[in-house]
Amino acid sequence: MALIDLRSDTVTQPTEAMREAMARAEVDDDGLGRDPTTRRLEEMAAAMLGKEAGLFVVSGTASNLVALLAVAPERGIVLAHQLSHILRAEMGGLGTLAGLFSTAIPGERGTMDLDILRAEIHPKLALGTLPTALIEVETTHNFSGGHALPLDHLAAVHGIGEEFGIPVHMDGARIFNAAVALGVPAREIAQYADTVGFCLSKGLSAPVGSVLCGPAAVIERARLLRRMIGGTLRQSGILAAAGIVALEQMVDRLAEDHANARRLAQGLHAVHPGIVDPANVETNIVMLNLAKSGRSSAWFAAGFERHGIRARGNDTPHMRMVTHRQIARADVDGALDVFAALWNEAKVAA
């Protein structure tokens, strides 16, 4: 049986079309601003997001960091959801590298409680209070199970930013998943942020890269600051060429990943309703609660591995599974069969 890899959508392999485009990409030195393929990708990405300019960066983390460096005044406070990737999973670059502080805003499924957000805004430096530098939103929201934040919520957050003159940065690592789930073009989501970063290397299947999009002046500043973090690449057109194929060919098919994630969630729910509520699965991420089995997610991951299925486990009962281009409907069914057997084994042993 071929390997079924549910660890992440970052495991996706480049397509044949990507490999061919990479092999024949026209390149030059992007550090000197001359790589034509990288420029094409940046322009294409900016157009798709309705922004003036784009900047190719190596990763989603780099795109968030460069945005912070370019937009947020040092020693300011970033307001972000308490489960945001930027606060939870980017190694504190916000503080260490950008000299910023943060306040975590609570809220349901990746949305921020708007009253708390508003109450946490301090437009000016005052005695004992640092000024708010930036509001960060994330969609789809990874640690909330891939929730595509509703447009009216994004509009409200953006409105608060405008009211106080605070820029909004969107971590749109999976913005195209959000667009497909909401049935709108990505630019309709991106309009509610000043800067937006998205990943080419997740569900879109490119091997490397993200693009940060925003106003031309901000992106020019970000281009200079990208160098500071060692992110200026040379013949980056080799990588950008795959990104162009990703944007041309890989966006619409994300709907298949969403359908497979729903199927997975429905199957898991049938094993035990406490594992996941399929109604919460809108995109390609499924969050499992395995508590009722009495086993950790690491125990399930080890069991899966014996059947050629990869999933990430730890010592908690929580597990995240992600569908992507290399997960077919039959793979979902195969994983469900193994899961049901493991669940029974856990119950018998308990």
Ligand SMILES: Cc1ncc(COP(=O)(O)O)c(C=O)c1O
């Ligand atoms: C929401 C979100 N933002 C940012 C990132 C970081 O992307 P990268 O791994 O390319 O640095 C991820 C990665 O999973 C993510 O899920």
